[in-house]
Amino acid sequence: MTIPAQQAVERIAALRSELDAHNYRYYVLDEPSVPDAEYDRLFNELKALEAEHPELVTPESPTQRVGGAALDAFGEVRHEVPMLSLGNAFEEDDLREFDRRVREGLADQLPAGDLFGDGAVVEYNCEPKLDGLAVSLLYEHGLLVRGATRGDGSTGEDISANVRTVRNIPLKLHGEGWPERLEVRGEVFMSKEGFDAMNARQLESGGKTFANPRNAAAGSLRQLDPRITASRPLEFCSYGVGLVQGELPDTHHGILQALKAWGLPISRELKLARGVEECLDYYRDIGERRQDLPYEIDGVVFKVNNLAWQRELGFRAREPRWAIAHKFPASEELTELLDVEFQVGRTGAVTPVARLKPVQVAGVTVSNATLHNMDEVARLGLMIGDTVIIRRAGDVIPQVMAVVLDRRPADARPVHIPEHCPVCGSQVERTQLVKRSKGGRESISEGAVYRCVGRLACAAQLKQAIIHFVSRRALDIEGLGDKIVEQLVDTGLIASPADLFTLTYEQVVALEGFADLSTRNLLAAIDGSRRPTLARFIxxxxxxxxxxxxxxxxxRSLGSLERIQQARPEVLTYLPDVGAEVAYEIRNFFEDDHNSKVIAQLRKHIALQEEGDVHAEFAASVSLGEFIARLEIPFIATTGAQKLADQAGSLEGVITLSQDWLTLSVMKGINEKAKQSLRDFFADSANVARAEAIERQLRDFGMHWNSEKKVVEGLPLAGQTWVLTGTLEAMSRDVAKEKLETLGAKVAGSVSAKTACVVAGPGAGSKLAKANELGVRVMDEEGLLALLAEHGLVA
Known part of the structure; x- marks a missing residue:
């Protein structure tokens, strides 16, 4: 019977409110208030009313979870606040070391007392690490507007239609007081019971079964047809927040409790622990109960509870310093080593791979495992035919842990590295380790890696090199996936990265899977990559x-490809974070004839951006004293080197002084052993030639002590040090740092009297306080955006 419109409006509102309350009690509080049959009756009544009055259907209605039309593809979502991964602890000592680093980083914040005493205790939020798929849910004005996968941490896939089908994700937040924009982060997973039931249904219908709940959850959430996702028993559990525009509690635990009040499920095993020993107690307790939990977990996550302390500790490149995942010991199984095959990587490394008799390890079928290198094969004493112990390290990567010698068959065969590359037939050579002692002397020993010498003539190396060349963080050529690169190499269309820029329409359209539009899109993407920054190109x-x-x-430091190509390894070590081994790798790469030819070919097609002079920071940056110390003359350290510089005034003067025994013998501040070492060092003509060559390049680059000091002209923030603190909402702090550096600023991690400006976003803590104490200029994000807009760096 049709009811009047106004009565329908009121009844629909009442039903939605009642169903939302039942969902909250069932999924969040774990306290179901009505039988399933009663819930179904209310749901069906609402569904019927909405069918009669379709104009009253809203996106947040409980009936709108069944999934709409299938998608053609997932769109991209750029995470405004990156979704970082966590560092791992595998042993108790790893967790204790993490706690020590946390307390050391919070030395000024912790209670009075010895740093490692009873007073220095950090409170941690503890919860199980669910084995599922990390997702982001964005709520605006309390309504769910977007769902996204974690992806690479910076960019994920838009799975909004699919997350709406997960029954315990509220389409509208409960209560009040939630931020205007709130990004909730958590894990979508499948319970053990739901997984078993789904696989049983798959078997009955003749469908494909899943290996484990994690794969099932990930596969279900990435279905292009949301109706398939809706049919899967998925659940969601919140573990934190990302982007927030509004107020939240000042502890991690408090935020999770607020999420729970707003209808978002959180872990029922959530607990606070004071100090690392209580964390370990929690870890052991969860480990003992692991098999009885209704879902799969692979460890425990510990997070510093105090948000101000989290901000103080900050982040490494890819992970926060205030959180860690303590993984459970890996599962192990026995299986047979059927064979050892060899794969060739981008750098030509020939790596042994174990082919195994398939075995289930922690719910995953394992049929191969890495052996790292031939030294590892020798260490294990591995032979083909052996029974081996397989472990999934961190419940992810299969590893061969040991050989069961008692089960070795009589016909077991040794593992030999191939003499020729299994891909191109070129020679396989063992690498050599070059160790450099004081004064640059070298000693050579055998390395653990074997390499194919075929370089880009080897299809395997060529494919991997080009896959890297076009990757997102390199030239970022969209549409050039692994399979397309393999086609291009296998058909002989490209033999080096430079060949990508000579591809024609006729060549591409003839490839499998290409039509007119896809061909034009790929060629446009390649053409759009012809102006990379120098950093991306390197x-x-x-x-x-x-x-x-x-x-x-x-x-940034050397300013041009030509200087980087020419730079001596000794000069490269004057740059920040470039050690001797990396410097020699760079030098060796550019000295290779084949690499030089490829770069020359690339330069015909590419116009490098952001090339210029050596950065002003490095103009005249090398002192004579530092130069002498860097020569690593035995027994002459920094102090002695400076005394020699003060006495001699130039490299030529130092060389002359080294052979003037009378003058040198009466020189004060340098002992007799150091004086004799100086004399012996420069008596060697090779050492003199090397020192003069380094000085000559420093002069050519403008880094020499007698070079002219410069400031970067045209860059408004040249010579200034800026600090970023708090949460930036319009862009990530990495992006803000890059833009400030473009304006000539140096972006530091701490505030001092020499700091020019501190950019303070919401949640700024001790750095903002110190800036105010020192009278340092403070700018909010709005001011930063205005500055960047003034110089054309933001729209």
């Missing part, structure tokens, strides 16, 4: 041991 080259940060240092 990283894209794939120089061994040169990651993103080192590439930025090289680009």
């Amino acid at each position: 990283y894209a080259l794939g120089i061994p041991d040169v990651g993103e940060e080192t590439a930025k240092v090289l680009a």
Whole structure:
């Protein structure tokens, strides 16, 4: 019977409110208030009323969880606050070391008393580490507007349609007082019972079963058809927040309790612990009860509870310093080693891979495992045919842990490294380790890695090199996935990264899976990558041991590809965070004829951006005393080197002084052993030539002690030190740092009297307090955005 519209409005509102309350009691409080049959009756009544009055259907209605039309693809979501991963602890001592670092980092914040005494106790929030898929839920004005996967931490996939089908995710927040914009982070998982029931249904219908609840949850949440997701027994558990525009409690535990009050489920095992020993007690207790929990977990997460202390501790490159995941011991099983095959990586490393008789380890079928290198094979005493112990390290990576010698068969065969590359047939050579002693002398020993010498003539190396070259953090060529790169190499269309820029429409459209539009899109993406920054280009080259940060240092410091190519390793070590081994890797890479040819080819197609002079910070930055000390003359350290610089005034003067025994013998402040060492060092013509070559390059680069000191012209913040603190909402702190550096500023991690300005976002703590104490200028995010806009760095 149809009821009047006004009565329908009132009844629909009442039903929604009642169903939301039942969902909250069932999913969040674990206190169901009505039988399932009564819930179903109310739900069906609401569904019928909404069918009669479709104009009254709203996105947050409990009936809108069933899923809509299938999607063509997932869109991208840029996380405004990065979703970082956690560091891991595998042993109790690892957790104690984490606690020690936390207390050391909070030395000024902790109660009075000895740093390692009873007074210095940190309160931690403890909860199980669910084995599922990390997701982000964005609420605006209390309504769920977006769901996203973690992705790479910076960019995830838009799974909004799918998260709406997860029954314990509220479509509208309960109560009041929630922030205007609130990003809730948590884990979508599948209970053991739900997983078993789903697999039983899959078997009955002839469908594919899943190996474990984690894979099932991840696969279900990434279905393009939300109706499939809706049919899966998924659950959500909140563990924190990301972007927040509004007020929240000042402790992590308090935030989770607020989320619970607003209808978001949190862990029922949540607990606070004072100090590391209580954390360990919690870890042991959960470990003993692990098998009885209704869901899979792979460890415990500990987080500093005090948010101000979290901000004080800050972050490493990829993880917070205030949180850690204490993993449970890996599961182990026995299986048979069927064979050892060899894979070739981007740098030519030939790596042994164990092919195993398939075995279930912690719910996952394992059929292969890495053996790292031939030294590891020798250490294990491994032979083909052996029975081996397999472990999933951190419940993720399969490893061969040991050989069961009692079960070795009579026909077991030794493992031999191939003499020729299994991909291209080139020679396989063992690497050599070069150790450099004082004065640059070298000693050579055998390394653990074997390499194919085929370089880019080897299809395996070429594929991996190009996959790296086009990756997001390198030239970022969208649409060039692994399979397309493999096609391009296998068909002979490219033999080096430079060949990407000569691809034609006719060549690409003929590839499998390509049509007119996809071909034009790929060629446009390649064309759009022709103007990379110097830092991206350096990283894209794939120089061994040169990651993103080192590439930025090289680009920012030396200013041009030509200088980086020419730089001697001794000069490179004057740059921040560039050690001797990395410096020699850089030098060796650019001295290689093949690499030089590829770079020359690339320069024909690429216009590098942000090239210029050596950064003003490094102009005339090397003193004569530091130069002498860096020569590593035995028995001459920093103090002695400075005395020699003061006495001689130049490198030529030092060389002359070293051979003027009369003058040197009466020189004060340097002992006889150091004087004899100086004399012996410069008596060697090779050492003289090396020192003069280093000085010559320092002069050419403008880094020499007699070079002209400079300031960066045209950069408004040149010579200034800025500090970022608190949460920035319009951009990440990494992006803000990059933009400030573009304006010439140096961005530091601590405040001092020399700090020019502190940018303080919401939640700023001790750094803001210190800035106010020292009278340092403070700017909010609005001021920063205005400054960046003034110089064209933001819209």
